[in-house]
Amino acid sequence: MAMSIRNSASRRAMNQISNDFIGLRSMSSWWKSVEPAAKDPILGVTEAFLADHSPDKVNVGVGAYRDDNGKPVVLECVREAERRIAGNAFMEYLPMGGSVKMVEETLKLAYGDDSEFIKDKRVAAVQALSGTGACRLFADFQKRFCPGSQIYIPVPTWSNHHNIWRDAQVPQKTYHYYHPETKGLDFSALMDDVKNAPEGSFFLLHACAHNPTGVDPTEEQWREISQLFKKKRHFAFFDMAYQGFASGDPARDAKSIRIFLEDGHHIGISQSYAKNMGLYGQRVGCLSVLCDNEKQAVAVKSQLQQLGRPMYSNPPLHGAQIVSTILGDQELKSLWLKEVKIMADRIISMRTTLRESLENLGSPLSWEHVTKQIGMFCYSGLTPEQVDRLTREYHIYMTRNGRISMAGVTTGNVGYLANAIHEVTKSA
């Protein structure tokens, strides 16, 4: 019913009437009380870096690998896998548990090629959205099936761990881990916390290359931890985001897990291909839970799927195809192992160079921890104020806990970085 209204006052009146009629809450938003959220402490660093126009800027913030030219890397084995996939595959839904082939290959990496647990079908496993997704699925699963339980998280840890278990509504406790004085592991305090936790507690362990400190227990220490876990009947949940990336040898990096398996623990594992296959944006990972027997594994897997279905129905296809293409092909798998070792070796060499540079500058502090720590990150010991100075004066970006992503260090910028660190710490 169109009416032509020539008079603007009448038009306003009409609008008012029709608004009243429709009852629009015209002036206020439902969301006006929504507070702007704080920036993510890690991802916010890269945002700030991108906004900086200085030619000297250095990004040692987020943990994504860079080559010696500071460029992101797509592995050759990944490029080749993509060439094989493009144009050849349908894009149908994966099953709820994800790509069976991808999961099979992934379990072999964690549990061992000849693992009896895999042979006996005792591992319940589903494809997950990288490490985050695997941890979240486990947290939701823990909440649903062990509702009285809580999770023990190391101090410090990847900040998103706290968000994950919080959103899953699992209460959190912490355990000692990093020793600021030695910039190493606070082993005795860790063991005390493990001992004092109520029996049957759930613990989050970083399998290798602890994020953010780079401090890992020694093999001996892992054995002791495992024994104490047995006494206390604790549940060990391993977050393994850096297998292969830490030492260059995937089997070696899975040692902590293998020790626990040997000792008879029924563990859970989150695995990610973000770093070790450079598949960051593809979001590929796997969650597994070792069970008593095949029947239980089937039940657990079905329940994990029930948690994934209302979150995203089934996991994304492309990244899983890349992983199964690579790991399912002898040549590509060898190529991958070579490329992972190259990445790990470059990082290890940057650690050496950074430490030597600082020592050569005559730094009054010890930088031994730079080469003792392992993996992508170095917990430098820099204070938030020193980090702020690095950013303000030198355009060097890192998280305020002093975590340096060694992957962002190159032969081109290591001198600049060492010099800047020396400048802000020499009077410390």
Added chain:
Amino acid sequence: MKTSDFSSSSSPSDRRIGALLRHLTAGTYFPASDNLSSVFASPTSGINGGSVFAHLVQAPEDPILGVTVAYNKDPSPIKLNLGVGAYRTEEGKPLVLNVVRKAEQQLINDKSRIKEYLPIVGLVEFNKLSAKLILGADSPAIRENRVTTVECLSGTGSLRVGGEFLAKHYHQKTIYITQPTWGNHPKIFTLAGLTVKTYRYYDPSTQGLNFQGLLEDLGAAPPGSIVLLHACAHNPTGVDPTIQQWEQIRKLMRSKGLMPFFDSAYQGFASGSLDTDAKPIRMFVADGGECLIAQSYAKNMGLYGERVGALSIVCKSAEVAVKVESQLKLVIRPMYSSPPIHGASIVAVILRDRNLFNEWTLELKAMADRIISMRKQLFEALRARGTPGDWSHIIKQIGMFTFTGLNPAQVSFMTKEYHIYMTSDGRISMAGLSSKTVPHLADSIHAAVTKAI
């Protein structure tokens, strides 16, 4: 006998007792006395006992995805899968659109492409293009920067992220969903932290819309309640309101301050026209009010397994939209950190290129037309057989699915005797039919309806 004895016992029933005892005391993980410590039979040590999760029972198969599982197990050469809504060609094969293949090639050939983490909100270009696609390129809401769009994992992911956002920040925690609706809707919103209620939608006696019931139920909903609306091609019924009915729904909802949450999984797929299928959403946005929109590219771009979708929240002001986006990031980060890059990149390549976009609309129309033709053929086939009943709903309903009106017993009969797989609510995916298989389906419907079951 201590509980630990139960758990380490080799007798299954003893172990079950142990599991039960553990379960019962699950709330008390801090034993005061030594007696209780024996209740916690070893959760992890394989030596002393079983898993902490030993008490789990196997979950039932997902009712929709379980259909395909059962279909795959069937060795019959005449089996027909009309379960999950994935498009099939006349030859019964999955389809990857030409434009998608072209986009794939473009991405492969672009050596400068990196696969690093997307931002938490996903691929920004994809987000902008998705908002334009659903709201219209000339939408004032977009021009005024009042829309925040985040890339999510297809429709499911968009609904879940939207639901969790609402549970955290919206003052009303109840969402009304249609009766019936897609089986995953209630689970998504429940796990998101909302309370799920239903409103009348489908009228079995007319196999059409129960419009009166819908208006009554929405009219009775507490002000501010969230209402899930299927933008087009209602799943599972295929019954959509007319434009006039949509206008009435809009007026009613705005008068009660009900929050619209659109699920748009079939834009372009229903009528063959992207704009036509987006009309109900655009009507709501045009009145200046707020709403949420979940978009999926699973069907209309055939990107099913790549999990591509977008959640848009249309706000009153640009300032609010910025705050909303920042809070959406806090929902996403602990769920999966950032969304997958591949599918969204394909979509962006297609939507940004005029030629590819046009080509896409043609391929989309071809899919929609084939489905409409299957509807006609099935209707004709039933008429030719003189199958009792009014089957006109087959051609009146729209989109991928037909709500046949068959009951679970009839469905079960059709599966057993004719190897035809569908969900037990009688929903068939028209996309799974071809000219060759229509007769077989018509025969089985005829048999199911005429047989005294």
